[in-house]
Amino acid sequence: MQGKDVVLGLLNQRDMSGYEIKDVFETQLKFFFDGTFGMIYPILRKLEKEGLIQKKHVVQDLKPNKNVYSITDLGKKEFKTYLNSKTVEETFKSDFLMRMYFGQELDRDKMISFIKQEIERKKTNLSELTDNYERWTNNGMNSFQEITFMYGIAYYKSEIKVLNEALEKLDGQD
Amino acid sequence: MQGKDVVLGLLNQRDMSGYEIKDVFETQLKFFFDGTFGMIYPILRKLEKEGLIQKKHVVQDLKPNKNVYSITDLGKKEFKTYLNSKTVEETFKSDFLMRMYFGQELDRDKMISFIKQEIERKKTNLSELTDNYERWTNNGMNSFQEITFMYGIAYYKSEIKVLNEALEKLDGQD
């Protein structure tokens, strides 16, 4: 599962420009995948070269022109192959937990401020995710896609709770 | 936060060989960072070249010889710099959620089997994490390090619950 597969999957749903793809990444896939322009455009070029997608130049009146990509039959086949491949294990990398792990090096107040910062960060993430969920619900979403949101919301809520409990426990040790 | 910082952090705690570092990655950091030999050994070589760590060849009797690394003053300084740098946002990548998102392509049974597989996967991960937590508790662990485990355990438990609920809901739709 790489950027390539995700882009192909999106174009398998409907035609899009690189800019639009970035937008879907931000509003719908952000919790479990992130893509940047520096990644999306090179992927589009590569997929086109391989004949998996096709470019159409679209002239616009009120906005700058754009390149809209559509998936080819070859691309559809390739995406199906991905969908039927073995699911790879998720990856998670946390700088915050790293600091918790190596915390003995720092003083207690610094550590507590790290935790408070992380709680705030997660609260922000949660409200963004909730907003995107609500916005998308109105545009049609199937029960499986809904799971991706439930999953993310449960994650943030449960970690906010854990971190608050940790703070309380640390307070009790004074 | 990269492999380099983690390796430096571990050697900041005590001297270790590449093989031992891998073991700590597996048993203590696995939830929020993963390292492979193909990553660890090149990092050790690089850090040594930069003068941040030092190699000692240790001849062993009952086991193959090994290279034990220790951190230098320069390395300690470098690690402190990392600890005081701004925490970067966590990253999460999930192939499972990807399939949930693009699920309309597949038939319902296949999707349900993906969910069941993922629940099993998470149950296994949870029990491994719990085992490592218990094993480590007996070897001394501070309250901040404990947070890294609480965080992971909460994650797995809450996602297992979400996925089970999703399954029930899907059953109700028959």
Next chain:
DNA sequence: GCTGCCATGTAAGATGTTACATGATTGT
């Protein structure tokens, strides 16, 4: 003889990040 654990490494390639670079249009 085989398996499992201990132990170290390389080389090639894929992948992704960061920073830079450009420019139109719309609204304030």
Next chain:
DNA sequence: ACAATCATGTAACATCTTACATGGCAGC
């Protein structure tokens, strides 16, 4: 003027993954 949004891209670099390659020692 200026900021925001729309729109596309490159080049250099850092990083990591995968696969390969080797070999000692212990116990069955």
